[in-house]
Amino acid sequence: MKDLTFSVNPDVCVGCGLCAQDCPSRLLTLPSEGVPSVIPGREDQCIECQHCFAVCPPGALSIFGLNPEDSQPFDYSGLPTPANMRALVRGRRSTRQYLAQNVSPAVLEDLLEDLQYAPTGQNLRFLEYLVVDNLEAMDLLREKSIALAEKALGNGLDSPFIKGMVKIYRRDKVDLLYRGAPHLLVISAPAKKQSSPQQDIALALAYFELLAACRGLGTCWCGYINEVEAVVPGLRELLGLKEGDNFYSVLFGLPKVKYRRLVHREGTAKIRRFG
Ligand SMILES: Cc1cc2nc3c(=O)[nH]c(=O)nc-3n(C[C@H](O)[C@H](O)[C@H](O)COP(=O)(O)O)c2cc1C
CATH class of the missing domain: 3.40.109.10 (NADH Oxidase)
Known part of the structure; x- marks a missing residue:
């Protein structure tokens, strides 16, 4: 069985359930009292995406021994503009x-x-x-x-x-x-x-x-x-x-040339629509 080294800090967890909702394999359960845990026997279905870890708002959850405090916060405003x-x-x-x-x-x-x-x-x-x-x-x-x-x-x-x-x-x-x-x-x-x-x-x-x-x-x-x-x-x-x-x-x-203008691709894609 896969060792997920999964833990949740009960003092930090706010019980929002986002970790369980975002798990692609639906491996986590959130009891009415207490903190999320891995459904016993489902460990091998974990694809190790770390979504539970990344989505947790207060950083209460650890998987594979990863520490939220050692992780880089993600700032959506840093994304390139369209x-x-x-x-x-x-x-x-x-x-x-x-x-x-x-x-x-x-x-x-x-x-x-x-x-x-x-x-x-x-x-x-x-x-x-x-x-x-x-x-x-x-x-x-x-x-x-x-x-x-x-x-x-x-x-x-x-x-x-x-x-x-x-x-x-x-x-x-x-x-x-x-x-x-x-x-x-x-x-x-x-x-x-x-x-x-x-x-x-x-x-x-x-x-x-x-x-x-x-x-x-x-x-x-x-x-x-x-x-x-x-x-x-x-x-x-x-x-x-x-x-x-x-x-x-x-x-x-390193390129020897620079391109001075865009090429033209307008109208080259055949776009179909369903419904
Ligand atoms: C899957 C793939 C294989 C390619 N193989 C070669 C290659 O072996 N030699 C080469 O000069 N260009 C290769 N190209 C570059 C294409 O010829 C190039 O993407 C295309 O002419 C459009 O030009 P652009 O990338 O400047 O828009 C390849 C591109 C793709 C996507």
Whole structure:
């Protein structure tokens, strides 16, 4: 049985019942006298979302030994304005030209910390993050990836896309695969552990992209890696991924270009309404 280390301070609890109402698994019971408690035998259904802890107005409740007093109060007035969010969502672009400069390790750490707040199906937390955190490591990955592609072509791989990619890299030093980026983040989900691996990975990447944009960084999702990995032996191992792991990636770094105006997407979405 899961150990929830659940407790409520009776001197602080106001008996409002918000913790019980907000629990997605309906695990808590609030007696007419006394404080909320976990319904015996239901512990394993806890998805560890900490909503009971976060919603408690006076900070009377502790779960997993967490102390409300050690937690950051949440201030709704600190949220970005709709205009700020709109500028971010509409103005973010995929960056394919980067400065040959490392992103500061402190910024990188902050971004990775923030990523842990991205939601996942059933709040399962098995995503793994591979970070290529400097130019030298990225150059090594680039060279090794191209060498693996060359080997596969030498062994009879028939792929005009990969052939072209290798040729342009060797002849013109243009990196179509990793877009010359100084960094890469690969997010993976171990086989069969996440309940919605593709959605969870995509969501974390989307969060990363927006967080990075607010730090002045450029990003570009890299679906090409998956296309190459599907036919080039050794790339999965090079990225430290196991057979069956889901993964997707984003390139990032300081951008060499600035976009001066928004693109036009008006009318591109087909919107249907029910009822
Ligand atoms: C799932 C996904 C995979 C992508 N893969 C690549 C890629 O491998 N290489 C690349 O240059 N751009 C890639 N992109 C970027 C798209 O081409 C880009 O989002 C699209 O052209 C729109 O441009 P914008 O992001 O600037 O609005 C990918 C985007 C998504 C969402």
